[in-house]
Amino acid sequence: MERVTTDVLVIGAGAGGLSVAAGASQMGADVVLLEGHEMGGDCLNYGCIPSKALIAAAKAAHAQANVAQFGIANQVPKVDFAAVMDHVAGVIAQIAPVDSQERFEGLGVRVIREFGSFISPTEVQAGNTIIAARRIVIATGSRPLVPPVPGLTTVPYLTNETLFDLREKPEHLLIVGGGPIGMEMAQAFVRLGSRVTVIEGDTMLARDDPELAALVVERLRREGVAIAEQAMAAEIRGSAGAIEVVARDGRMFRGSHLLMAAGRKANTERLNLAAAGIETSNTGIAVDAALRSTNRKVHAIGDIAGGLQFTHVAGYHAGVVLRSILFGLPSKAEKSHIPWVTYTEPELAQVGLTEVQAREKHGAALYVARFRYDENDRAIAERRTSGQIKVMVVKGRPVGVSIVGHQAGELINLWALVLANGMKMRDVTSMVAPYPTIGELNKRVAGAYFSPKLFDNPMVKRVVGLVQKWMP
Numbered sequence: 001m002e003r004v005t006t007d008v009l010v011i012g013a014g015a016g017g018l019s020v021a022a023g024a025s026q027m028g029a030d031v032v033l034l035e036g037h038e039m040g041g042d043c044l045n046y047g048c049i050p051s052k053a054l055i056a057a058a059k060a061a062h063a064q065a066n067v068a069q070f071g072i073a074n075q076v077p078k079v080d081f082a083a084v085m086d087h088v089a090g091v092i093a094q095i096a097p098v099d100s101q102e103r104f105e106g107l108g109v110r111v112i113r114e115f116g117s118f119i120s121p122t123e124v125q126a127g128n129t130i131i132a133a134r135r136i137v138i139a140t141g142s143r144p145l146v147p148p149v150p151g152l153t154t155v156p157y158l159t160n161e162t163l164f165d166l167r168e169k170p171e172h173l174l175i176v177g178g179g180p181i182g183m184e185m186a187q188a189f190v191r192l193g194s195r196v197t198v199i200e201g202d203t204m205l206a207r208d209d210p211e212l213a214a215l216v217v218e219r220l221r222r223e224g225v226a227i228a229e230q231a232m233a234a235e236i237r238g239s240a241g242a243i244e245v246v247a248r249d250g251r252m253f254r255g256s257h258l259l260m261a262a263g264r265k266a267n268t269e270r271l272n273l274a275a276a277g278i279e280t281s282n283t284g285i286a287v288d289a290a291l292r293s294t295n296r297k298v299h300a301i302g303d304i305a306g307g308l309q310f311t312h313v314a315g316y317h318a319g320v321v322l323r324s325i326l327f328g329l330p331s332k333a334e335k336s337h338i339p340w341v342t343y344t345e346p347e348l349a350q351v352g353l354t355e356v357q358a359r360e361k362h363g364a365a366l367y368v369a370r371f372r373y374d375e376n377d378r379a380i381a382e383r384r385t386s387g388q389i390k391v392m393v394v395k396g397r398p399v400g401v402s403i404v405g406h407q408a409g410e411l412i413n414l415w416a417l418v419l420a421n422g423m424k425m426r427d428v429t430s431m432v433a434p435y436p437t438i439g440e441l442n443k444r445v446a447g448a449y450f451s452p453k454l455f456d457n458p459m460v461k462r463v464v465g466l467v468q469k470w471m472p
């Protein structure tokens with residue numbers, strides 16, 4: 001058995017772990033990084049990247065079939081599904097070197113390709129190596145949660161870990177779960193020519209503003225996705241090519257393939273957390289505001305920390321713990337400025353509070369400013385007029401922003417900056433936005449906040465009247 005001593009041990013080479021390892025080693029710490037499976041973790045191999053690459057191909061197919069509005073003949077897209085999947089694999093391959101063992105070894109990190117397991121509060125065993133570390137960061141992520149629906153173990157099913165290995169287009173894809181994975185994949189597959197049915201136990205995209213999420217649901221339905229809400233899968237039966245999902249209320253759905261997209265489960269099992277005195281919560285490792293576990297020398301970041309599960313959150317967490325483990329400075333992970341985007345068409349984006357949450361918290365002090373895409377000249381030129389932006393404002397300061405529409409994921413960036421820095425609506429109106437851009441929507445919604453105060457205000461009218469009287 002080899003024994004190694006290091007400053008920082010990182011367990012898991014996904015979005016969070018890689019950011020800690022790169023940052024710590026480039027700032028002069030000795031770093032050991034453990035990865036039991038693929039470098040790059042979920043996002044690169046089975047998550048964000050393949051899903052966005054598939055969405056891009058599906059968007060191209062959809063565009064080909066929907067250009068008549070520009071005076072160009074529609075064409076029925078000829079989809080070579082295996083070639084689409086080659087494109088997906090090609091995108092992963094292009095990004096992979098950034099997350100590779102070679103790159104990290106080049107940065108001076110010792111990479112051990114083994115799963116890690118605690119043997120004491122300060123030591124982890126990985127294969128034939130025992131690593132003792134001053135600080136340990138757990139970044140072991142999550143995997144698909146496959147609910148114990150009766151019959152499920154008897155039928156073949158896909159998860160995000162196997163979906164992108166398909167080489168033949170599913171004739172009819174059943175998707176259990178109408179969260180972001182379910183909705184993004186439903187639209188991608190229907191656009192590539194599969195029939196698609198989404199079976200959701202509660203409501204679709206339940207974390208987002210329901211008024212805006214409804215536009216996404218309506219769009220998917222119009223594109224041909226069958227969507228059943230309040231349809232908790234209670235029994236699954238059949239065999240490859242002929243699968244049936246029966247909902248609790250007896251509704252039955254038939255398809256050729258089944259994708260389980262019913263949420264995530266934290267990867268805690270292999271860690272032997274008890275040996276290190278690390279407690280878990282319902283959703284992952286229990287952490288305080290500084291992302292420290294019940295073992296003060298061990299932090300947990302990203303999906304395993306049990307909060308919002310996004311790549312940019314894992315990256316943000318990495319910054320928070322680096323401050324603490326490298327410089328011994330106090331640091332805290334905030335949540336109120338974290339954005340997220342569902343990459344359907346139209347995109348659905350959120351930062352801060354939704355309208356319902358803001359009303360609950362701020363009551364009558366809340367003002368909701370709105371602006372519609374069909375009043376934006378660029379959106380009209382591009383025929384992308386469905387959508388709107390809502391800004392929840394309290395005393396001139398935005399506390400949340402919800403956007404549905406073309407490039408909502410790009411528009412939310414500005415509001416992520418505004419919320420992160422406690423800026424005011426007037427900071428947004430003072431910006432000059434280039435014309436004609438979709439980005440003008442951000443300025444116009446800020447204008448919509450002020451216009452009743454300016455244009456419907458008798459005092460303003462009186463002052464202007466007086467000034468005009470006396471002005472030479």
Ligand SMILES: Cc1cc2nc3c(=O)[nH]c(=O)nc-3n(C[C@H](O)[C@H](O)[C@H](O)COP(=O)(O)OP(=O)(O)OC[C@H]3O[C@@H](n4cnc5c(N)ncnc54)[C@H](O)[C@@H]3O)c2cc1C
Nearest residue numbers: 012014015016036041042047115116141302303309310311
């Ligand atoms: C289909 C899909 C689409 C997504 N799309 C987006 C998106 O568009 N935008 C977005 O922000 N997020 C998206 N996400 C979420 C995003 O992928 C995750 O939030 C992100 O990958 C979390 O990073 P992480 O570092 O916490 O974990 P991971 O990336 O999962 O990395 C954890 C790593 O730890 C390794 N590991 C586990 N246990 C051990 C152990 N004991 N020892 C050593 N190694 C171990 C694993 O093998 C893995 O490589 C998507 C997720 C899915 C499933």
Ligand SMILES: NC(=O)c1ccc[n+]([C@@H]2O[C@H](COP(=O)([O-])OP(=O)(O)OC[C@H]3O[C@@H](n4cnc5c(N)ncnc54)[C@H](O)[C@@H]3O)[C@@H](O)[C@H]2O)c1
Nearest residue numbers: 177178179180181200201202232233261262263309341342
């Ligand atoms: N664009 C993005 O950033 C993006 C994209 C995909 C995934 N993700 C991340 O990955 C996480 C996981 O995504 P997800 O869509 O799997 O999870 P989710 O938890 O958001 O949605 C799962 C859905 O499955 C439903 N469900 C659970 N059991 C069911 C059953 N037996 N029958 C019917 N419905 C059932 C739930 O009600 C829920 O609506 C997301 O929360 C997000 O953090 C992000």
